[in-house]
Amino acid sequence: MTRWPLDHNVKAPVVTLPYGRQTIDEDDIKAVVEVLRSDYLTTGPKVERFEQMFSDRVGAQHAVAVSSGTAALHAAIFAAGIGPGDEVIVPPITFASTANCVVFQGGTPVFADVSPDTLLIDPSQVARKVTSRTKAIIAVDFAGQPCDYDALREIAEYHGLTLVADACHSLGGALHGNPVGVLADLNAFSFHPVKHITTGEGGMITTNDADAARRIRSFRNHGIATDHRERARAGSHFYEMVDLGYNYRLSDLQCALGITQLGKLQRFVDRRREIAASYDSALSGFDWAFPLHTREGAHHAYHLYVARIESTTLGCSRDQALTALRTSGFGVNVHYIPVHLHPYYRGRYGTVPGLCPEAERAYEEILSLPIFPMMSDGDVQSVIDAFRALGA
Numbered sequence: 001m002t003r004w005p006l007d008h009n010v011k012a013p014v015v016t017l018p019y020g021r022q023t024i025d026e027d028d029i030k031a032v033v034e035v036l037r038s039d040y041l042t043t044g045p046k047v048e049r050f051e052q053m054f055s056d057r058v059g060a061q062h063a064v065a066v067s068s069g070t071a072a073l074h075a076a077i078f079a080a081g082i083g084p085g086d087e088v089i090v091p092p093i094t095f096a097s098t099a100n101c102v103v104f105q106g107g108t109p110v111f112a113d114v115s116p117d118t119l120l121i122d123p124s125q126v127a128r129k130v131t132s133r134t135k136a137i138i139a140v141d142f143a144g145q146p147c148d149y150d151a152l153r154e155i156a157e158y159h160g161l162t163l164v165a166d167a168c169h170s171l172g173g174a175l176h177g178n179p180v181g182v183l184a185d186l187n188a189f190s191f192h193p194v195k196h197i198t199t200g201e202g203g204m205i206t207t208n209d210a211d212a213a214r215r216i217r218s219f220r221n222h223g224i225a226t227d228h229r230e231r232a233r234a235g236s237h238f239y240e241m242v243d244l245g246y247n248y249r250l251s252d253l254q255c256a257l258g259i260t261q262l263g264k265l266q267r268f269v270d271r272r273r274e275i276a277a278s279y280d281s282a283l284s285g286f287d288w289a290f291p292l293h294t295r296e297g298a299h300h301a302y303h304l305y306v307a308r309i310e311s312t313t314l315g316c317s318r319d320q321a322l323t324a325l326r327t328s329g330f331g332v333n334v335h336y337i338p339v340h341l342h343p344y345y346r347g348r349y350g351t352v353p354g355l356c357p358e359a360e361r362a363y364e365e366i367l368s369l370p371i372f373p374m375m376s377d378g379d380v381q382s383v384i385d386a387f388r389a390l391g392a
């Protein structure tokens with residue numbers, strides 16, 4: 001399917017099973033082609049329709065479509081009113097953009113360590129990092145499992161903080177029966193091709209806060225208070241730019257794809273959960289690899305399937321295991337290098353090894369196995385067989 005690495009001169013192993021991949025059917029293609037023949041290529045009727053379907057699906061009052069998951073996080077941090085001098089608590093086990101969006105607005109990301117069994121942000125570590133400058137918490141539903149929002153909500157309410165969910169991994173998940181999308185004040189999603197549904201690039205923010213939704217709509221359109229269709233309806237040319245915003249719009253072409261994809265979300269999540277169950281039962285037979293723990297009441301959406309490898313028992317390092325599997329054609333991966341260890345963060349904020357010991361220890365041991373809805377049972381078995389061979 002794809003080659004790894006894509007742009008190296010070194011001879012790369014052919015990866016036949018990537019860790020993630022989109023599912024595109026004929027109806028998705030047809031929906032996009034229809035938009036190409038219509039009057040609107042960008043902001044048109046498909047945007048509103050996709051937003052409406054999405055808010056209905058997660059039970060939120062408002063959904064605002066934007067151009068990526070990163071734009072969704074940036075818009076959430078804007079809506080939370082973060083500016084210079086403000087601190088936002090984030091976990092280190094995540095994609096860098098979770099922390100970057102705080103920096104975009106001039107705020108300071110403060111890293112709180114994860115729980116070792118789930119790799120979700122640890123509420124007791126969050127509580128220890130709150131200062132008089134803290135304004136928000138971003139909880140990352142790592143791998144697809146919702147965080148401990150009961151505990152996080154309590155901390156947020158006590159200190160008057162905005163609770164943001166980076167739900168880029170957890171669309172279709174739930175906590176105690178409440179869908180991801182309503183668990184935090186502002187909830188950010190990504191529609192990158194490896195995520196649960198795709199629009200190529202794309203993202204969404206959901207919220208029950210009407211004022212936040214209105215400000216995010218403006219933020220995605222240069223900070224302009226009205227969009228071109230509203231002006232056309234009013235027969236007026238007049239507009240005012242009221243905030244510093246960006247061009248973070250999601251096009252009608254992309255939203256048409258989002259609409260057909262969203263219709264298949266349940267099927268996609270169900271298949272991911274089936275694959276995860278197969279991996280869980282295979283791993284229960286190894287004494288050198290363990291799945292992450294799923295918390296009571298959590299409905300896991302499995303964007304990733306992460307195994308933790310005990311190198312001393314296995315007799316080889318995680319990197320050696322990764323190389324062996326990739327050489328055999330399995331696109332295993334590592335999610336993630338702790339964000340505070342990236343050169344940018346070390347250089348700018350002086351974050352050093354030892355700041356988040358649980359995340360740093362986990363980083364040495366984690367391996368993401370291929371998981372995506374199009375995998376056949378045979379594909380899943382081939383991953384399990386190759387994984388088992390590591391211990392032989």
Ligand SMILES: *Cc1c(COP(=O)(O)O)cnc(C)c1O
Pocket residue numbers: 068069070071094095097098140166168169190191192201202203
């Ligand atoms: C994918 C992802 C993002 C960024 O989404 P993009 O659509 O690629 O901008 C942010 N946070 C997490 C946890 C992600 O997995």
